[in-house]
Amino acid sequence: MNINFEQIMTVTMILFAVIDILGSVPIIVGLRSKVGHIQSEKASLVAAAIMISFLFVGEFILQLIGIDVNSFAVAGAFVLLFLALEMILGISIYKDEEPKTASIVPLAFPLIAGPGIMTSILSLKAEYDTINIVIGILINILFVYIVLKSSDKIEKVLGQGGLGVIRKVFGVVLLAIAVKLFASNVKGLFV
Template sequence: MGFDLKEIFTAGMILFAVIDIIGSIPIIVDLRKKVGHVESEKASVVAAILMILFLFVGEEILNLIGIDVNSFAVAGSFILFFLAIEMILGIQLYKDDAPETAAIVPLAFPLIAGAGTMTSILSLRSEYHTINIIIAILVNIIIVYLVLKSSGKIERILGKQGINVIRKIFGVVLLAIAVKLFAANIQNLFN
């Protein structure tokens, strides 16, 4: 079966850093102001479905277009690298259109289950057992749901500075993950 608490914890922390739901609180609060209501349940369920679906068919989709997992993981390490740079330096490299609704787009995709998350899921698949990744995804979705439900309270408790500090810490963690992912997969490309 392959159930392993260490794998679940590591995969969970990687996904937590990539999803960066705490760092997204200002975006969620802004969305709530723009559209009035954030559909937390819908966003969480759709994000979970997207992530688990990609875990199982992501590799097949890549094979269909002629890309191996190692190449995707190396490309993904660049995405994670730039996401980490955004988090650490407080700059925005990726720009998105203003949303009309706040459930599927932009919450479920690309905020929760975006390119970085999908890349991480495939990269994790090459290192960890599937059951552990699914549990890590579900634990993260529960955290995402709780944060979406209580984003206003969390923002008041942490304040802008607190959120910025947390975002920078997870940015550094994500940067280290990107470097590790790159190093592990670049060797496999040449073997």
């Protein structure tokens, strides 16, 4: 086990930007107003289980279908690029139907542990130690739980403008991460 504080911080920030739980507060508040109670504990635990499971079996699944980690990391860089553009420009490239209930399905997947996070986890695995990624996931899940529990208060404190600014800042961070991920893995495609 090679626990590295710098790797943990980097992984945590990357996953935080991709999950974008603060940017999702308006969606969470909307779900809560439509269906009442949101099961914060259950949603957080299921999202953690999805992310950690994918960290360990995702590479096996890729090998099964004949894709190497570098190719997946480059593809992940493109997904992160589009997510970043959505956050920065305030547009929606990926369209999803509006959920009817606030059960595990809209919250744990795809809102918290969606396709972007899956791609990011496997891309991170190409560069960072697994233990540091697991710790980064757990830190993010703790933060997700806190945000789910106090989404109404967060929205009142930050307002729509504050949430918008946070979303754009993390969009720029995510864009830089996508460029770095692409640059560090594209060489591996031609070896």
